[in-house]
Amino acid sequence: MSTSGTVDRAFRSALYDTGDDTLDTGASLLAADPAADAELARRGEDFVASAWQRGWQPADVVRVVRRELDETHARLAGSLIRAQARRDGRARGTRWEAQVAEVPTSDAAARGDRFSYATAVLELYRLLLRLPALEPLDQAAGTSPSGGRERKPESRMLGRIRALLAKAEATGFPEEAEALSAKAQELMARHSVDEALLAAQGAVAEGPDAVRIGVDPPYEQAKAVLLDAVASANHCRAVWNEAFGFSTVVGFASDLEAVELLYTSLLVQATGAMTKAEAAQRAGGRKRTKTFRQSFLAAYAHRVGDRLAAAAAEVPVGGDLLPVLASREVAVAERTDRLFPATATTRLRGVSDVAGWEEGKRAADGAQVRGRRRLP
Structure with missing residues (x-):
């Protein structure tokens, strides 16, 4: 044969x-x-x-x-x-x-x-x-004839942001982590504004892009909420695919890179804080369960989302840039609607542990996310 x-x-x-x-x-x-x-x-x-x-x-x-x-x-x-x-x-x-x-x-x-x-x-x-069809991410405006957007080399500023967040995650001193992350936030804000200014001056011709970011178990619902909060604060939109364990984030290239960096950093910080909170609970003679961890991460995501939204609102924008930012917001919304013409909301499950929720809020308040410094 x-x-x-x-x-x-x-x-x-x-x-x-x-x-x-x-x-x-x-x-x-x-x-x-x-x-x-x-x-x-x-x-x-x-x-x-x-x-x-x-x-x-x-x-x-x-x-x-x-x-x-x-x-x-x-x-x-x-x-x-x-x-x-x-x-x-x-x-x-x-x-x-x-x-x-x-x-x-x-x-x-x-x-x-x-x-x-x-x-x-x-x-x-x-x-x-048996894999079903997914939304094709390589059909955005500005894609190359080969079918995929050419990604620009990472800028020096993004390299500095990446290094600062890595140091913030690794240090054992809260004050140092706060200073490093605050600086990273400042650079992110500057980078986003610089990219918008380039677009306004006609130096960059591109449309919104889309990437898939893994949202891995356990507690993927709470992680998806955290990613959505980070995306919203950085002029992007996120749509979670629960069945296949990822969220599709739509936005302009520089903002997408900021989302990936900040989400990863906050997830590392949340996991470390949750481990410490569980240890403290056990030391006090209280056994904690999956419900505690789910409630912790849900509260963390909710509170961090509030802080990110407030930080984003503090960044001053010149009047000449407002129409550019508005047009970019519209472009992101239109691209998201084309990719996902029908979406549904879902409610967080398993959020019933009061101690977990309070510990998660406390950890979020201590997370390295501060209001961005005002730009000159």
């Missing part, structure tokens, strides 16, 4: 029927025919290419594979993604290329026996085959 015939038989048995018996049958066929390995890999690359056509991106695929299967399958998916990228040879932009470079890959020496390997491959292919 040809190698293509072996793969076809295995697929007929395993991919279109979710039973374990059919999976074992398909894996046995593949395990018995080593010559079919190359054809099996090529078919996997085709599944990956089909996912791109349905709006998925490399980081999205790895995220959903980790969510639904495990790290072994994520590494297999990463190897397919890199192989497909080499075969495709299509320029999709620097953000896409960065995602491809960051995917995990499978070590052939660590695959184990042929039956186990074939089983894992077929489980992965089952998932790839």
Whole structure:
């Protein structure tokens, strides 16, 4: 039998029927025919290419594979993604290329026996085959002919912001963290205003972009609320996809980078504060549960959202810049509505622990988010 015939038989048995018996049958066929390995890999690359056509991106695929299967399958998916990228040879932009470079890959020496390997491959292919269509993020105004927006090199200011936030997260001295984060906030404000001024002067011609940011369990509802608060304070909009564990954030490129930086930093700070609060609760003889942690993070997100909104409102804007900012807000809203013509609101679940809520509010008040300094 040809190698293509072996793969076809295995697929007929395993991919279109979710039973374990059919999976074992398909894996046995593949395990018995080593010559079919190359054809099996090529078919996997085709599944990956089909996912791109349905709006998925490399980081999205790895995220959903980790969510639904495990790290072994994520590494297999990463190897397919890199192989497909080499075969495709299509320029999709620097953000896409960065995602491809960051995917995990499978070590052939660590695959184990042929039956186990074939089983894992077929489980992965089952998932790839059933991925639904997502909103295509590479169709914004200003995209390159290759289908993806060319990302500008990181500015020196963004590099300084990144370094300041890293130091704020690492230091054990609250006063130092406060000073570092306040400076980072000031630089973020300056960077956003500078980008808007460039647009007003016609030096930059671009439309709003969109990125997907992972919102990982546990307590993903509260984390999604935190990300939404950060996005809103930075002239962006966030739409949470609970089923696949990410939020799509729409905004102009410089603001999106600020959202990613600040959300990651606040999440690190919230996790550290929650760990300390739990330790204090246990030291006082009070056992805390998942409900405590959920309530803590929900309160933290709510309170930080208020503080971010107040900080954003304090940034002075010259009258000549107001029409530019207003047009950018409209552009972001229109792009969001095109991507998501129908959205629904959801209520936070499991927020019932009073102590957790109070501790979360207290931690948010101590988080490194201050009103931005007034700009000259």
